[in-house]
Amino acid sequence: MMKHIQINSCSPKAMLRPFRISIDGRSILSVIMCFVFSGCAFMALEKDIALLEQRAHLQGTISNPSPHQKPIIVLAYQLLDADKKLVAYHVQHRPGIFQFIRIPGRYRIAAFEDANEDLVYQPTEWAGYVGNGSILTVKPGEELLHLDLTLKPPDEVTLAEAPNLTSPATKAQLDFSKIQAGEIVSIEDPRFSQENGKQGLWEPIQFLRQVGGGVYFLEPFDSEKIPVVFVHGAGGHPGNWASLIHQLDRTLYQPWVFYYPSGLRLNLCAEFLAEKLRKVFIGNKLNKNKIVVMAHSMGGLVSRSLVNMIVEEDVEQKFRVLFLTLSTPWGGHQAAQMGV
Structure with a gap:
C-alpha cells in the first residue's frame, strides 16, 4: 500500500533568495566563462555517460548449500586472446544477488566459499562457475541478469584458476x-x-x-x-x-x-x-x-x-x-x- 504526497518548494531547506542581474563588462565575462567551463563539464559528463552506456551489466544469484555458510568470493575473469585475467571480485557475507559492471568482452564468472576467510581458494572449499565455466560474450550496453550460480562440494568442482586475492600479482579491484x-x-x-x-x-x-x-x-x-x-x-x-x-x-x-x-x-x-x-x-x-x-x-x-x-x-x-x-x-x- 502506498501513499504519495508532493510538496512544491525549491529545496529541502524551503528557502528562496532574491537576486538581481546587472549588465556590465565583468558580468558579460562571467557569463562567457560560465558557458566555457559548463561546456567542459558537459563534455566530461558526456564521456562518462558514453562509457557507462558501453558497459555491460552482469547480474545473477548465488546459492550456497554448504554447511559452513562462510563468506563467498565472486570473481570475474576476462579472457584476452590466450590470457585470462582476474578483473574484479566481490565479497558477499551471505548468498544472494551479485553484479558486475564491465566493458564489453569475453568473461568467465566463478565463486568460492572462503571457509577460513583468508581470501585464498583451497581445493577443499565449495566452489562453482556460472554456466559450468562457459564463456560469456558480452556486447556493449548488454544486460545479462540471470547468471545464477550454485556452489558445489569440492569433490565435484575445482577452480582451475586457483585464485589468491592476497598475492601482489593480483591486480583486480574490489568492484x-x-x-x-x-x-x-x-x-x-x-x-x-x-x-x-x-x-x-x-x-x-x-x-x-x-x-x-x-x-x-x-x-x-x-x-x-x-x-x-x-x-x-x-x-x-x-x-x-x-x-x-x-x-x-x-x-x-x-x-x-x-x-x-x-x-x-x-x-x-x-x-x-x-x-x-x-x-x-x-x-x-x-x-x-x-x-x-x-x-x-x-x-x-x-x-x-x-x-x-x-x-x-x-x-x-x-x-x-x-x-x-x-x-x-x-x-x-x-x-x-x-x-x-
Missing part, C-alpha cells in the same frame, strides 16, 4: 568497493560534501570509484523504528537533509540516507537504490512493515521505481509506504530543452 549498504555514519560525514555532489553530477564514474555512495544509517539499526529514507536531488548530497533530519522524532523513526551519482541515467540510479535497500533488508528485519521515502527534485524520479517495485512485490499489501516528494519535476524540466 566499486566504496558502495555501502548499512554503514553507520554521521550526517556531517566529509563524504557528504557539495564538491562530491557536484562530482556525482558531472563525473559519475569517478564518484563511484572515489566516493562510492549507497544507503547509510545515521544510527544503529532498530527493528522497532520506522525507516525514513532521504533521497537527494541532482548535484546534491545527504547533508542537504541535515536540518530536517535533526528535527526527526528519533524515538519513532530511524533516518537512512541514499547517496548516489546523479549524473547517471535515472534507471541506473533507481536500480542502484533498489539493490542497496535489498541488501539492507536482507540483513535487517523490520518488526513494523512500514517505510517512509522522502525525496527532493530528481530524487523523486529515482525513488518512484523503488516505490513501484515495493508495491508490485507486496501482493498481500502487508507493507505500507509513505512517499513524500519535494519539488520533483514529474512533467519534466524546462532545462531539458537546452540539452541539460
Whole structure:
C-alpha cells in the first residue's frame, strides 16, 4: 500500500533568495566563462555517460548449500586472446544477488566459499562457475541478469584458476568497493560534501570509484523504528537533509540516507537504490512493515521505481509506504530543452 504526497518548494531547506542581474563588462565575462567551463563539464559528463552506456551489466544469484555458510568470493575473469585475467571480485557475507559492471568482452564468472576467510581458494572449499565455466560474450550496453550460480562440494568442482586475492600479482579491484549498504555514519560525514555532489553530477564514474555512495544509517539499526529514507536531488548530497533530519522524532523513526551519482541515467540510479535497500533488508528485519521515502527534485524520479517495485512485490499489501516528494519535476524540466 502506498501513499504519495508532493510538496512544491525549491529545496529541502524551503528557502528562496532574491537576486538581481546587472549588465556590465565583468558580468558579460562571467557569463562567457560560465558557458566555457559548463561546456567542459558537459563534455566530461558526456564521456562518462558514453562509457557507462558501453558497459555491460552482469547480474545473477548465488546459492550456497554448504554447511559452513562462510563468506563467498565472486570473481570475474576476462579472457584476452590466450590470457585470462582476474578483473574484479566481490565479497558477499551471505548468498544472494551479485553484479558486475564491465566493458564489453569475453568473461568467465566463478565463486568460492572462503571457509577460513583468508581470501585464498583451497581445493577443499565449495566452489562453482556460472554456466559450468562457459564463456560469456558480452556486447556493449548488454544486460545479462540471470547468471545464477550454485556452489558445489569440492569433490565435484575445482577452480582451475586457483585464485589468491592476497598475492601482489593480483591486480583486480574490489568492484566499486566504496558502495555501502548499512554503514553507520554521521550526517556531517566529509563524504557528504557539495564538491562530491557536484562530482556525482558531472563525473559519475569517478564518484563511484572515489566516493562510492549507497544507503547509510545515521544510527544503529532498530527493528522497532520506522525507516525514513532521504533521497537527494541532482548535484546534491545527504547533508542537504541535515536540518530536517535533526528535527526527526528519533524515538519513532530511524533516518537512512541514499547517496548516489546523479549524473547517471535515472534507471541506473533507481536500480542502484533498489539493490542497496535489498541488501539492507536482507540483513535487517523490520518488526513494523512500514517505510517512509522522502525525496527532493530528481530524487523523486529515482525513488518512484523503488516505490513501484515495493508495491508490485507486496501482493498481500502487508507493507505500507509513505512517499513524500519535494519539488520533483514529474512533467519534466524546462532545462531539458537546452540539452541539460
